[in-house]
Amino acid sequence: MLTRFCPNCEREMEVKRFDGEDYSLLVCASCGMGLGLAVGERPAVSAVTFKSSKSVFEAPAVSPSSVATPQKTRENSRSDPPASSLEPASKMMRCVLLVDPDDAFRAMAKMRILDRHCAKEVFEMANPGRAVEQMMSIAIEGSRPDLVICDLNLDEMSGLELAHAIRAIEKGLDCSTTPLLFLTSAPLTDALKAEMKSLGRVRYVRKPDGDPQRVSEKLISLFDRLLEPSKA
Amino acid sequence: MSLGRILFTEEGALADRVGPRLEQLNPGYEFLAVKDGARLVSVFARLAKTRRPPVLTVLVPPLKRIDAPACMICIRSIERAVGWKPSPILYFGDAQAASLMKSVGFAAHLPRNPAETIDAEAERLSQNLSAWLTKLRNA
Numbered sequence: 001m002l003t004r005f006c007p008n009c010e011r012e013m014e015v016k017r018f019d020g021e022d023y024s025l026l027v028c029a030s031c032g033m034g035l036g037l038a039v040g041e042r043p044a045v046s047a048v049t050f051k052s053s054k055s056v057f058e059a060p061a062v063s064p065s066s067v068a069t070p071q072k073t074r075e076n077s078r079s080d081p082p083a084s085s086l087e088p089a090s091k092m093m094r095c096v097l098l099v100d101p102d103d104a105f106r107a108m109a110k111m112r113i114l115d116r117h118c119a120k121e122v123f124e125m126a127n128p129g130r131a132v133e134q135m136m137s138i139a140i141e142g143s144r145p146d147l148v149i150c151d152l153n154l155d156e157m158s159g160l161e162l163a164h165a166i167r168a169i170e171k172g173l174d175c176s177t178t179p180l181l182f183l184t185s186a187p188l189t190d191a192l193k194a195e196m197k198s199l200g201r202v203r204y205v206r207k208p209d210g211d212p213q214r215v216s217e218k219l220i221s222l223f224d225r226l227l228e229p230s231k232a
Numbered sequence: 233m234s235l236g237r238i239l240f241t242e243e244g245a246l247a248d249r250v251g252p253r254l255e256q257l258n259p260g261y262e263f264l265a266v267k268d269g270a271r272l273v274s275v276f277a278r279l280a281k282t283r284r285p286p287v288l289t290v291l292v293p294p295l296k297r298i299d300a301p302a303c304m305i306c307i308r309s310i311e312r313a314v315g316w317k318p319s320p321i322l323y324f325g326d327a328q329a330a331s332l333m334k335s336v337g338f339a340a341h342l343p344r345n346p347a348e349t350i351d352a353e354a355e356r357l358s359q360n361l362s363a364w365l366t367k368l369r370n371a
Contacts, residue, residue: 129305136313140281156332157302161269164297165306168270172277
């Protein structure tokens with residue numbers, strides 16, 4: 001069983017692993033908080049992959065080789081990332097689209113992604129219209145982003161509407177499906193989960209809320225964990 | 233030969249009435265009814281790829297998955313991505329989207345009257361569309 005320290009639950013928790021083409025997302029089995037984006041290593045066993053359109057919320061199988069000792073895991077969860085996490089990942093994403101209305105969060109997230117060599121290019125924007133434009137520009141060239149990270153609460157249109165627009169462009173241009181990672185500060189309702197499920201290849205991560213200082217600290221910690229190269 | 237394509241996005245039964253009526257009033261256009269916002273974006277993206285802009289897009293809220301105001305934003309975004317000028321949009325609904333229409337440009341608003349029957353609504357919309365198409369053709 002793979003475990004990680006969850007800052008939200010404030011203890012060592014069992015981890016669910018969702019495997020994408022180029023990376024795996026580690027999520028707390030209890031609260032759903034993202035606990036790491038394992039780039040460059042593929043698990044030996046996988047029940048749920050981004051390639052399938054199966055549910056976000058299904059429990060994945062865990063690689064027997066990916067079991068971390070509690071001591072090691074706790075060390076990795078401290079605020080200072082270990083030196084090895086700054087090494088380039090063996091498989092780097094080409095392009096990530098980041099859509100969030102919070103300027104500070106976007107800047108921090110972009111810096112974290114590039115610093116950890118998780119992606120070659122990060123297109124960040126507050127405006128969902130710009131995201132649709134960027135998506136269209138990429139898709140019309142026959143390509144797609146490796147990952148879209150998107151807040152559910154956006155100006156002008158919701159994160160879900162943006163996700164539907166992305167899927168519609170993919171369908172219209174016969175492109176393959178882009179993995180979507182939603183960031184949300186509010187608990188998800190069943191209806192919202194069902195709508196997310198209908199989009200396929202979707203994950204979500206709870207964004208912490210509270211006083212601004214605490215939030216920014218938690219967000220930094222969240223992104224450190226999301227972008228941490230695999231320790232498995 | 234078709235004078236161009238009209239995208240009519242609506243979930244109800246208005247399209248079934250407006251299509252034939254518009255064909256009588258202003259023949260020669262290809263009338264394409266789309267059932268929700270996501271399908272409209274999909275069709276619009278495909279048209280953008282094949283470089284065939286619609287002559288007019290009609291949005292009748294509410295629309296599933298992507299509502300009409302978000303559809304307008306998506307249309308403009310797709311147009312920017314392929315380097316098109318804004319194409320005309322007609323918004324047939326309440327006045328809430330009026331401020332958004334100013335920002336998206338080349339969009340008109342036709343208010344909807346909840347007391348009106350669907351046949352009266354279809355007739356009024358068809359007349360307005362016909363007048364607008366004539367205006368666009370002569371512009």
